[in-house]
Amino acid sequence: MKLRFLMLVIALLLTLFACQGQETINFQGKSDNWEVVYQVDIQSEDSESKSLEIRYIGEGKSPKEMDYTLDSVSGGGDGNDIPLNDGVYKSSPNSCSGCAVTGEDDKIKVTIDWQGKSEKITLSNQR
Template identity: 40%
Template sequence: MKIKGVIIALFTFLVLTACIEDSKKITFQNETDNWIVEYTATVKGEDQETNSLYVKYIGEGETPDRIDYQIKERSGGAGRTNATLEQGVLNSNLGSCSGCAVASENDEIEITIKWMGLVRRFN
C-alpha cells in the first residue's frame, strides 16, 4: 500500500509541475521630487505579457486629482487622458497581450506624466 501512495504523490507532483508556467517580472522604477513611478511587465513564455502602472504623487502642495500619462516601449505603448488619482495614487492594470513582442530587461521605457500644466518624463 505504501508504494501506491508514493506513485500517486509522484504523479500529482508531475501534473502540478507541468501546469505551472514560468513568468518573469520586469520592473521599471523611477522617482523625482514629485512622483514615484513603477511600470511592471509580467512576461510568460516568449509571446505573452501583462502590464501594470503604479504612480504616486509625493510632491509638495496640492495633490492633483487627475493626470495624463503616456508609456512608450519597444513592444508598443499605452496612455490615458484624465486618469483619476485616489489620494495621489494611480494603480492601473494596462492589459495583456498574447502572440506579441514582449518586454526584456534591456528595453528602454519612457513614461510621460502631465498634471496641472506641468510635464515630467521618466527614462
Template identity: 35%
Template sequence: MSKKIILIITLLSILLMACSNMTSFEGESSNWDVNYEVKISDENDKSTFITIEYVGGGPIPQTIDYIIEDGSGKVDGNSGLDKGVLEIKGYSCKGCSVQETKDINATIKWNGMSETIELK
C-alpha cells in the same frame, strides 16, 4: 491517491512559474514614483502591472495623463488618482511582438505640468 494529486499540482505550479518571466522597472522624480512590472509568458504574450504614485509636495492632482513606452509599444490613458495612487493591473497583449527592453520611459502630465521619468 491524495498524495499523487498534491504532487501533480506542485509540479504543475513549478512548471508554470518556470515558463514566465517577471521583470520590474522603477523610476522616481520629485513628484512621482513609477513601478512597471512586465510578465512575459512567451514571445507573443505579456501582461503589465503599473503603479504611479504622487509624492510631490503640492495638492494631489485630480487626474493625470500618462504614457509608458517600451520596445513593444505603449500604455497610455487619463485617470484619476485614489489617495495619490493609480494602479493599472493586468493590461495584457496576446499575439503581439514582445521585445525585452531596457529603455522604458513614463511621461506624466498634470495641472499644466509634465515630467518624463526613465525606468530602470
C-alpha cells in the same frame, strides 16, 4: 492513502511546470513629483502581462487627476484625465499574445502631465 499522496505530487508538479519559464521584470523610476512602477510578467516568447502604478510623491496635496503617456519597445499606452486615489493610479493588468515582449534592458519612457506641469521619467529594470 497512496492515491492521495500521488495526487498531491501530481498537483505540485503541475504547479511547478506551470510557473516554469515565467519571468517578472520590475521597471522603476522617479522624478521630483512622481514615482512609477511598471511590472511585466513574461509568459512566453510572444506573450506578456503588464501593470502600471503611478504615485504622486511631490510636496503638498496630490492632484485629483493626471495624464500619462508610456512608450516602450513592445508598445505603449496613455491615459487622459486619470483620477488619482490618495495620489495613486493603479492600472488593471493588460495582457497580449502574439506580441513583441519587453526585454530586461529596455528603457521605458513615461511622461506625466498635471495642473499645467509636465515631467518625463525613464524607467529601468530593478534587478
